[in-house]
Amino acid sequence: MSRMPPFASPLLLGFDAMEKTLERISKASDGYPPYNIERIGADRRSGDPEKLRITLAVAGFSEDDLDVTTEENQLIIRGRQIEQEERDYLYRGIAARQFQRMFVLAEGMQVLGASLRNGLLCVDLIRPEPARMVKKINISVSQ
Template sequence: MSKLTLGSHPYLLGFEQLERLLERTAKSGNEGYPPFNIEQTSHNSYRITLAVAGFAEEDLAITIEDKQLVIRGRQSDDSEERVFLHRGIAARQFQRSFVLADGVEVGEALIENGLLHIDLTRAEPEQVVQTIKIKSGKK
C-alpha cells in the first residue's frame, strides 16, 4: 500500500505546491536561536515575538521572500576595540523564517526591551458560491 500525500490524495486537488512548501520548511534549518513566541491577538491577527537582546534596530532585517517572512540578525563586530575577561554572551547571527498563508499581511514591526514584535493580519476570504452550467454532449 502506498503512502498518501497531499499531492496524491484523490480529494485534494492542486495541493502539490503546499506539499513542496512543507518539505522546504522542514529543511529550512530554523534552529532554536533566537527563541520566539507566536500569539493570536484577535480572531484575524497574530504577533510573532523574537528575543533579540543585544541587537540594535540596524542589526535586524525583515523581508518577505517567496511567501516567507524572513528575519535576519547580524551584530556588528566591535570585539577588536574591547577587551573581554569573560565572553558569555554570544554575538551570533541568525535567520528565522515563517511561512505565510495566502491573505496574511505583515504589519508593523517594533523593537522594545530586547524583544522584536511583528504583527500579522489575515484577511477574511469572501464566501463565493459559483454555479457551473452543464452542457449537453448531444448536437
C-alpha cells in the first residue's frame, strides 16, 4: 500500500508550497539557541492586532554577530562569532558557535523590529487581522 502525501487531496488546491514549508520545518530540528515565543499586549476585544515576541538566548553574541532577515514567508536569524586566534585558553568550555534559526511566518505577519539586551535577542511581530473578502462569481450560460 502506497502512502499518500497529506496535501495530495483533490480538495486542497494550491497547497504544494505549504507542503514544502512543512518539510523544511521538520528538517530544522537543532535546539540551539533556545527560544521563547510569547503573545504580548493582546487585547482582542479592542480590535488591536495580535503582537508576538520571539526571544532567543544569544549570550556572547554582539549586535554585529547577529543578522535578522525575512525571506518570502520566513524569519531567519543567524549568529556568527568570529574566532579570536590570539587567545591562549587553559580551558575552553564556551565555543564560538554559529547558528541559524528559521521561523515560518503566516501570511500577513510583519516584523516590527529586533532588540538585543542582556544576552537576549527579542524580535517583535504583528499579525494584522485580515480583511474578510467575499466575492460573487458570475455564472455564464453558453448554448
